[in-house]
Every structure is written in structure tokens, then in C-alpha cells.
Amino acid sequence: MTKPRAGSDQHVIGWLLLLPAAVLLVAFTHYPAAATLYHSLFSTPKAGRSAVWVGLDNYQAMAADPVFWQSLRNNVLFALGTIPTSMALALVMALLVNDKLRGRAFLRLAYFTPTILPMIAVANIWLFFYTPGYGLVEQVTRLFGAPSHNWLGSRDTVLACLMVVTVWKEAGFFMIFYLAALQAIAPVLAEAAAIEGAGRWYFFRRVTFPLLMPTTLFVLVNAVINSFRLVDHIVVMTKGGPDNASSLLLYYIYDVGFKFWDTSYAAALTMFLLVLLASVAIGQFVLLDRRIHYR
Amino acid sequence: MTLTKLASALTLLSGLWAGATAAQTTEITFYYPIAVGGPITKIIDGYAEQFVKENPSIRVKPIYAGTYQETIVKALTANKSGEPPVTAILLSTDMFTLIDEDAIVPWEELAKSADDQAWMKSFFPAFMKNSQTGGKTWGIPFQRSTIVLYWNKEAFKEAGLDPNKPPATWAEQVEIARKLTKRDGGGNVTQWGIQVPSSGFPYWLFQGFTTQNDVLLMNDAGNQTYYDKPAVIEALQYWVDLSQKHKVMAPGVIEWGTTPKDFFERKTAMMWTTTGNLTNVRNNAKFEFGVAMLPAGKRRGSPTGGGNFYIFKKASAAQQQAAVKFAKWMTSPERAAQWGIDTGYVAVRPDAWQTPAMKKYVADFTVAAVARDQLQYAVAELSTHENQRVTKALNDGLQAALTGAKSPAQALKDAQAEAERILRPYRR
Numbered sequence: 001m002t003k004p005r006a007g008s009d010q011h012v013i014g015w016l017l018l019l020p021a022a023v024l025l026v027a028f029t030h031y032p033a034a035a036t037l038y039h040s041l042f043s044t045p046k047a048g049r050s051a052v053w054v055g056l057d058n059y060q061a062m063a064a065d066p067v068f069w070q071s072l073r074n075n076v077l078f079a080l081g082t083i084p085t086s087m088a089l090a091l092v093m094a095l096l097v098n099d100k101l102r103g104r105a106f107l108r109l110a111y112f113t114p115t116i117l118p119m120i121a122v123a124n125i126w127l128f129f130y131t132p133g134y135g136l137v138e139q140v141t142r143l144f145g146a147p148s149h150n151w152l153g154s155r156d157t158v159l160a161c162l163m164v165v166t167v168w169k170e171a172g173f174f175m176i177f178y179l180a181a182l183q184a185i186a187p188v189l190a191e192a193a194a195i196e197g198a199g200r201w202y203f204f205r206r207v208t209f210p211l212l213m214p215t216t217l218f219v220l221v222n223a224v225i226n227s228f229r230l231v232d233h234i235v236v237m238t239k240g241g242p243d244n245a246s247s248l249l250l251y252y253i254y255d256v257g258f259k260f261w262d263t264s265y266a267a268a269l270t271m272f273l274l275v276l277l278a279s280v281a282i283g284q285f286v287l288l289d290r291r292i293h294y295r
Numbered sequence: 296m297t298l299t300k301l302a303s304a305l306t307l308l309s310g311l312w313a314g315a316t317a318a319q320t321t322e323i324t325f326y327y328p329i330a331v332g333g334p335i336t337k338i339i340d341g342y343a344e345q346f347v348k349e350n351p352s353i354r355v356k357p358i359y360a361g362t363y364q365e366t367i368v369k370a371l372t373a374n375k376s377g378e379p380p381v382t383a384i385l386l387s388t389d390m391f392t393l394i395d396e397d398a399i400v401p402w403e404e405l406a407k408s409a410d411d412q413a414w415m416k417s418f419f420p421a422f423m424k425n426s427q428t429g430g431k432t433w434g435i436p437f438q439r440s441t442i443v444l445y446w447n448k449e450a451f452k453e454a455g456l457d458p459n460k461p462p463a464t465w466a467e468q469v470e471i472a473r474k475l476t477k478r479d480g481g482g483n484v485t486q487w488g489i490q491v492p493s494s495g496f497p498y499w500l501f502q503g504f505t506t507q508n509d510v511l512l513m514n515d516a517g518n519q520t521y522y523d524k525p526a527v528i529e530a531l532q533y534w535v536d537l538s539q540k541h542k543v544m545a546p547g548v549i550e551w552g553t554t555p556k557d558f559f560e561r562k563t564a565m566m567w568t569t570t571g572n573l574t575n576v577r578n579n580a581k582f583e584f585g586v587a588m589l590p591a592g593k594r595r596g597s598p599t600g601g602g603n604f605y606i607f608k609k610a611s612a613a614q615q616q617a618a619v620k621f622a623k624w625m626t627s628p629e630r631a632a633q634w635g636i637d638t639g640y641v642a643v644r645p646d647a648w649q650t651p652a653m654k655k656y657v658a659d660f661t662v663a664a665v666a667r668d669q670l671q672y673a674v675a676e677l678s679t680h681e682n683q684r685v686t687k688a689l690n691d692g693l694q695a696a697l698t699g700a701k702s703p704a705q706a707l708k709d710a711q712a713e714a715e716r717i718l719r720p721y722r723r
Contacts, residue, residue, distance in 0.1 A: 047397030067691075131553045132545055133485075133562040147483050153494070153547030155698050239495045242548040242694035258368045259683040261392065 033274060040267035051264065058268035068269065070244050071252040074159055078248060079227040081163040082170065087219055089167065090174035091212075095204075097175075098182045108179070115173040123236035126165050127152070130237075152238055155245035162246055165233050170226060174219045181215040182208070213292040217284065224280055228273060249273050321617045322354040323610075326383035328366040328602065329359050338637055346624050353617045363602065367392070370607075374398045379607040382618040387425035387603045388678035388686075390433050391517045395680060399605045401431035405619050414623055417644045421599055424675035428517060434603030435622050436643040438634070440569045441597045441666050441673055442503050444590065445576055448583040450475055450486065450564035461565075461587035465507070465533060468590045472543035475564040488543035490563035491534065492551040497693040498677050498686050499598060500567060503589050504530035506596025506674050512689075517679040518721040522689055522711035523704075531703040533592070535696050548694050555579070569600065570666040573639040577660075586662035588669040595672040601640065632656075641666045679714075680721045688713035 040058050042051040062068050097108045114122065129136040130151040138148060151161050185208065193203045231251040234240060240247035240255070247255075250273065257266030325343070329335050336359055343355040360366035363386050371393075373379045379398065393399045402415060415432060422436035448458035454474045462468040472488025479485050491500050498512075505512055510526035513519060521527060537544040544563075551568075558566045559579050567589065576584060589597050604622045606615055624630070628646045632653040635642035647653060648667060657664050679685045692710030695701040701709070 046395060127550065127552060128556070131550070131556070133557065134560050145481070147481075148545075150545055150547035150549070153545075153549055153698070155700060241494055241690070242698045243691045243700060245698075255683075255687070259364070259687075260681065261371070261396070262684075 036267045036270050036274070039264050040271050042264055044262050044264040054264075058265050061265060062268055062272065067244055067247065067252060071240075071247045071249050074244075074246065075228060075248045077159060078163060078166075079224065081160070082166045082227050083220070083223040085163075086167045086170040087174060087216070087223060089171040090219065091178050093171065093175045094178035094182055098179060111175055112172045114169045114171075115176075117169075119169065119230065119232035120236055122169060123165065123233035126233070127237050130161055153242060155242050158238055158242065158246045162233060162237065165237075166227070166230060169230075170223065174223065177215050177219050178212065181212050185211050213288075217288050217292060220288075221281055221284055224284070225277060228277060320352055320354050321613045322356060323381040323614050323617050323621060325355055325357045325618075325621070326360045326366050326370055326380040326385075327357050328361065328363045328384055335638065338634075342625060342630070346621060349624075350617075350620065353620065355621060371396060371398065374607065374609065377609065379609050381610040381614045382604060382606050382622065384437055384602040385605055387422075387434055387436070387439070387599070387601060388676050388682055390425065390428065390603075391678060391680045392682050393605060394428075394433060398607055398609075399433055400608045400615065401433055402435060402606070402619070403431055405606065405615050406623075411619070411623070414626075417646065418626075419641075419643060419645060419670050421670045421673035422643055424673075425599060425678060426603055428515060434605055435626060437602055437604050437622075437626060438638065438640040439599055439601035439603075439643055440571045440640055441599050441669055442500065442567055442589060443570050443597070443665055443669065444565060444567055444587045445558060445572075446565045446585050446587065447558065447561065447580075448585055450561065450582075454564075458583070459585070461585055462590045464590050465592045469537070469541050469543065472537070472565065473541060476543045484545070486561055487545050487563040489537065489565040489567075490544060490549055490554055490557055491537070491567045492549045492554045493694060493697050494548050494550045494552075496551070496686075496690065497548075497697070498689045499600060501531065501534065501689070501693055502598035502674070502677060503567065503596065504534050504592070506598065506672070507589065507592035507594060508533075509593040509596075511674065512677050513679050517682075518718050520679060520685060520689075520711060520714040520718065522692070522714060523707045528704050528707055530592070531693065531696055531707060535703055538697070539699065547698055570641060571601075571639050573663065575639075586665045588665060588672070595669065597669055597673050598676040599670075599673050600676050635663075641670070679718060681717050684717055685714045688717070 039051075041053065041055060043049075043054045043057070045051040093111045097104055097111065101107075132138060132148050132150045132153070135151075137151060141149075149157065151157050189207055190203065193207060198206070228249060231248055231254070234246060234248060234251045235254075238246045240251055249269070253266050253269045253273065256262050256269060327336075327339055329339075336357075339357050339359075343357050346355055347353065358380065360369045366383065367385050367389055370380055370383050370385065374396065385393070406412070406415060415435070418436050422439050423432070426432055426434035426436060444461060446461050451458040451471075456471060456474060462471045468489065475486065475488040476484060477486040491503075493500065502512060505527055508526045508530040510521065510524055510530070512521055512527065514521075538546045554563075554566050554568055555572055555575055557563045558576070559581070561582075573586065588595055604625070606618050606622075610618070626643060628644060628650055629652070631642045631644055631647035632650040634640065635647065636652065636656045642648060642653060648657070648664075677686055677689070688710045692701070692706035695709075696703045696706040700706075
């Protein structure tokens with residue numbers, strides 16, 4: 001029996017154990033972030049013109065770029081429109097299918113289906129839902145005598161239409177987390193509350209919801225990230241149009257990087273998105289963590 | 296010591312081996328813009344196989360790379376990492392982008408024999424406009440299209456119009472569309488007269504209007520645009536008026552992808568779309584339809600569109616020569632004819648239309664020749680340096696005007712200012 005020697009050897013083993021995770025983290029998270037920052041400070045290399053140091057030029061161009069500001073504004077609206085709605089809907093659906101009712105498994109499946117469909121396929125279906133004249137949306141609104149409307153082709157409605165698709169797609173996904181959390185709540189709590197004479201709403205407000213807070217935080221962080229990350233449906237449904245009315249930040253980054261091939265400006269835009277998301281996530285943890293009861 | 300010896304021996308061996316195989320077969324990668332599966336991939340695979348059978352020293356490896364946009368992203372990123380495809384079908388309008396990235400070689404440098412020279416002159420001149428700049432040929436036409444007008448003959452009859460007489464002028468287009476527009480008791484439109492799609496790439500459809508108004512959008516060198524010329528503004532005004540003044544076209548931006556479906560569902564009695572939709576319309580329209588050249592303003596006109604063969608600079612000389620051979624084989628008259636029949640693209644050379652197969656096809660399906668006949672009026676598709684950025688400036692302006700956010704004059708003035716800002720460095 002060799003006793004594990006104290007000191008440096010143990011350190012080495014510890015580091016070796018960490019190595020696989022560390023390599024992955026560095027290769028796929030830290031290095032790309034650092035490289036993005038580095039490239040955003042240089043000009044875009046072109047044939048015959050290699051990259052030169054330009055300092056904050058790309059960031060100045062960003063501040064003066066109206067499409068960037070419009071995409072940012074759209075994205076904030078998009079986040080405000082999708083996050084609370086999809087989370088509230090997820091919670092309601094989870095409560096509904098957590099109860100003992102007939103066809104529960106079927107209902108759960110139905111709520112979850114949008115999540116497992118690929119976004120590209122979903123977007124192609126919704127494209128036809130929104131078609132003026134004979135699309136599903138118009139077939140319903142026509143029953144109420146509403147005039148025909150070009151949903152995706154008008155700058156006033158296009159962003160809201162994309163929000164609906166996103167909520168429809170996301171709510172089922174968040175529902176799963178809420179459902180798992182609901183199942184973890186001990187039934188004795190409900191029994192005790194019933195003995196004390198608490199109503200359903202009171203029980204939800206004072207017991208269920210506080211116990212769900214850790215899940216809510218998790219879902220919220222994910223929802224925020226997704227609201228800046230999901231752009232597949234824009235590629236299929238609007239390509240950011242009409243006139244950038246539905247352009248979101250990540251979509252614009254793709255445009256700049258892979259259509260305009262202005263990679264260093266795309267790097268600057270990516271840095272902006274990274275800092276924005278990081279600060280939002282940190283803010284969420286710092287602000288909300290204090291108010292959350294972890295068991 | 297032994298290790299180094301072994302290593303050098305291995306290097307020598309592998310060098311010999313590589314040399315030996317190079318003498319036997321040259322492999323060329325061929326990026327083709329389509330998603331996996333489907334009838335088109337079968338056709339391309341078949342071509343590659345047959346070519347290899349006839350040229351045993353060459354192996355063609357088709358790689359299906361997604362949409363045009365995805366394909367150029369893959370090709371250019373591969374080029375940056377040093378391993379580009381040998382040849383690829385990419386949009387003809389990507390020419391300047393590929394030149395600016397120093398990714399491709401002109402065909403003159405590779406195809407030097409008299410036979411090659413004759414081959415390069417064998418295509419419709421309209422298709423070469425997007426394939427040449429600065430006196431050099433950078434692309435060889437393969438799958439090319441133009442815009443045509445489709446009309447529903449039954450709707451024409453219902454409206455008391457001659458079903459065999461499509462609009463031939465701008466004025467007739469408005470007049471006929473007015474007669475075709477049907478409203479219900481509440482004033483809601485149940486059938487629009489005409490539909491010109493404006494999502495995604497409205498500049499292409501817009502080039503129909505500008506060409507008909509006898510004005511070009513850019514110069515041959517691809518470093519100057521003319522978005523705010525009075526004739527261009529007039530053309531946009533005509534397009535906008537179709538919905539805002541005459542009310543014969545749905546307002547707002549019209550989706551490209553659902554336009555054929557709108558036509559099948561009789562939501563619109565006429566539509567502008569690519570000749571590439573011909574087979575789709577033929578299979579899905581449950582009524583008699585016609586295909587015509589776009590109506591004339593001051594003249595007839597349509598831009599061309601579609602994809603060209605390019606050869607990449609970083610490929611080896613042997614590979615480039617093999618790629619030239621392959622492109623020549625793929626665009627021979629018989630194959631160009633068959634490709635056009637199978638897909639609906641316009642066969643790219645006049646002599647393809649003289650082949651027995653094509654003659655028989657046109658005799659059975661006369662509308663197939665409309666796109667060919669329109670070629671004499673066709674102009675190059677909008678393409679400049681920084682192509683997608685300069686094009687986006689115009690797209691944004693067009694959509695702003697069509698949604699009523701800006702007047703046509705203002706929208707095009709803004710688009711021109713943006714294009715000027717981008718293109719100024721290329722005029723030095």
C-alpha cells in the first residue's frame with residue numbers, strides 16, 4: 001500500500017483531472033471570446049490588404065450604424081415581448097398538466113411538441129399561417145369580419161408575428177422545467193395547507209411559487225439568452241425585412257460576417273452582444289439570488 | 296536517429312505515392328448549392344459518374360452544400376483555411392466578392408486552346424454579362440434563369456379578357472390587373488390582379504422595372520450604382536403605385552416563397568417569378584396558365600439570375616485543368632438541353648435549343664421557350680464590389696417605399712448615399 005503523498009503530486013493529479021474540462025472550456029469558450037476581442041480591434045483582411053490595427057474604429061462605426069441600433073431596439077422589444085409571456089404560459093401549462101386529469105400524458109406531449117420540431121421547419125409552416133388571404137391566421141380573423149392584413153409584409157406587425165412563433169416554440173420547453181420542479185414539491189405541504197384551510201390560489205402564491213423560484217431564475221436566464229440567440233425563423237420568414245423591421249442582433253451579425261464578409265466589424269458586434277448578455281446574466285444572479293429560497 | 300531516418304523514409308514514400316496517384320487520377324471537389332436529397336442531387340450525381348466513366352483519369356466529388364448563401368460561406372471559409380473546392384456553382388453575382396477575396400482564377404488563363412476559346416463564346420451573351428469584368432471571364436453559365444409573367448387563363452375569361460393575350464405594356468398591365476382584381480361586398484379583396492414579390496431580394500424583381508424603364512442600376516466595373524437616377528425613381532413609383540394608387544396588388548412586402556401558392560390558390564391572377572418555377576407551376580396549377588415575357592415600359596426587359604461555374608485559385612494546376620474539362624462537359628449542348636428540360640433553368644447556349652431533345656420538349660410545351668426569347672432583352676443582375684452590402688442598401692430602400700415608410704425618391708436617395716459610402720474606395 002502506497003500512501004498518497006501529500007503536496008505537489010496531489011496538485012498534479014487535481015490539475016490532470018480538471019484538464020479535459022479545462023481544454024474544452026478554453027477551446028470553445030475562452031479562446032473564441034478572446035480572439036473575437038482581438039480581431040475586433042483590427043481591420044478586415046482582404047486579398048492584398050492584410051489586417052491592420054484600427055483600435056476602436058469598428059466600435060465607432062457601430063455607434064454610427066443605424067441598422068445596428070434598429071436591430072438592438074428590435075431585440076430589446078423582442079425580449080420584452082417573448083420572455084414574460086413564454087414563462088407565464090409555461091407555468092400555467094405545467095400547473096395544468098401536473099394535476100390529475102384525463103389525457104394528461106397526451107396534453108404534456110402536445111405542449112412539448114413545438115419544442116422538438118426543428119425551428120426551420122416550424123418557420124416554414126408559420127410562413128404559410130401568416131400568408132394573407134388564405135393563411136390560417138386570416139381564415140380565423142375573417143370569421144370575425146376583419147379585413148385582410150399582410151402580417152409579415154408590414155413593418156407594424158412583423159416583429160409581433162415573430163414573437164408569437166417564438167413564444168409558441170419556447171413555452172413548452174420551459175414547461176418541462178416547471179413540471180419537474182412541481183413534481184419535486186412534497187405532497188405533505190399541500191395536505192398541511194389543506195388542513196389549515198388555505199385556498200388554491202393562496203397555496204400557490206405562498207407555497208408553490210416561492211418553491212419554484214430557483215427554477216424561475218434558471219428559466220429566466222435561459223429565456224434571455226434564447227431571445228438573443230434564436231434567429232433561425234428570421235432567416236426563413238423575413239430575412240430581417242421589411243427594411244430591417246425584424247432584424248435582430250445575431251441575425252445582423254450573420255449578415256455582416258457571412259454576407260458582407262466584414263469579419264472584424266462582425267467581431268465588434270459580437271463583443272457587444274457578449275458583454276450585453278454577460279451583464280444581464282450577472283445582474284440576474286446578483287439581484288434575484290438573494291430573494292430565492294434554495295432547499 | 297533511427298526515428299528521423301524512419302520519418303524521412305516515410306516522407307519519401309508518401310511523396311512517391313502521392314506523385315504516383317496524381318499521375319493516375321486527379322480528384323476535383325465540386326460544391327453544388329442544394330440541400331441533401333431530392334431529384335436534383337440524383338441528376339448531378341449521375342453527371343459526375345458519367346463524366347468519370349468517360350474520363351477515367353479524373354474523379355469528381357460533388358459536395359452538396361445547402362443554399363447558395365451557405366455554399367459561398369463554406370467555399371470562402373474553406374478558401375481562408377487553405378483548402379477551397381476546386382470548382383463550385385455559385386451565384387453569378389458573387390463574382391466581385393470572389394475576385395476581391397482573390398479566391399478564383401479567370402477562365403482565359405486555363406482554357407487556352409482554340410477549342411476552349413470557341414466554347415467560351417458559345418453562350419448566350421446575356422448570361423456572359425454577369426460573368427465577365429475587366430476584360431476577363433470569371434464564371435461560366437450553368438443554371439441560369441430570368442423573370443417571367445405567369446397568368447391564370449381562367450381568371451382572364453371570368454373577367455371578360457382574352458385568355459391568350461397577356462399584358463404587353465405597363466399601361467396594359469395596370470388595366471388588366473384592375474379588371475382581374477375582385478372585391479367582396481365588404482370591400483375586401485378576394486383576388487388580386489397581380490403580384491410582384493418583394494421579400495428577401497426585391498432588387499432582382501425591381502431590376503425588371505428599371506430595365507423596362509431603360510435604365511441600368513450599376514456600371515460594368517461594379518464600383519458605381521445609379522439608384523437615384525430619375526428613371527430608377529420612376530420605375531419604383533410604378534411598382535409602388537400598383538398597390539398604393541391602383542390597388543391591384545396587395546400592400547406591403549409580398550413574400551417570395553408563398554407567391555406561387557398564392558397563384559395556385561387564385562389569390563392573384565398574375566405573378567412575376569423566376570422561370571425556375573415553371574415545373575412547379577406546371578405540376579400544381581389546377582387551371583390553364585400562360586407564361587409571357589415581362590410587359591414593356593420603354594422597352595422589354597428582365598435581369599438574368601442563377602449560378603455560374605467558378606474555378607478556385609488555390610487548386611493545383613492539374614485540378615484546374617480537370618475542372619475546365621468537367622465544366623466543358625457539363626455545358627455541352629446536349630447536356631445543357633437535358634439540364635434545362637429536367638429543371639426549368641434556361642439552357643445556357645443557343646445550340647442547345649437546336650438539339651432534337653430540346654426541339655421535341657419545346658414543341659410539346661411551348662412556354663418553355665419564352666425565357667429564351669426574352670434573353671435578347673435581358674441585362675446583368677445587380678452585382679458590384681461588396682455585393683451583398685450594396686444590394687442590401689437597395690433592398691432596404693425598396694421595402695421602405697413598398698411599406699409606405701418613405702417616398703420612392705427618398706428611399707432611393709438614401710440607398711444611393713449608402714452605396715456611395717461603401718463603393719467609394721473601389722473607385723480609386
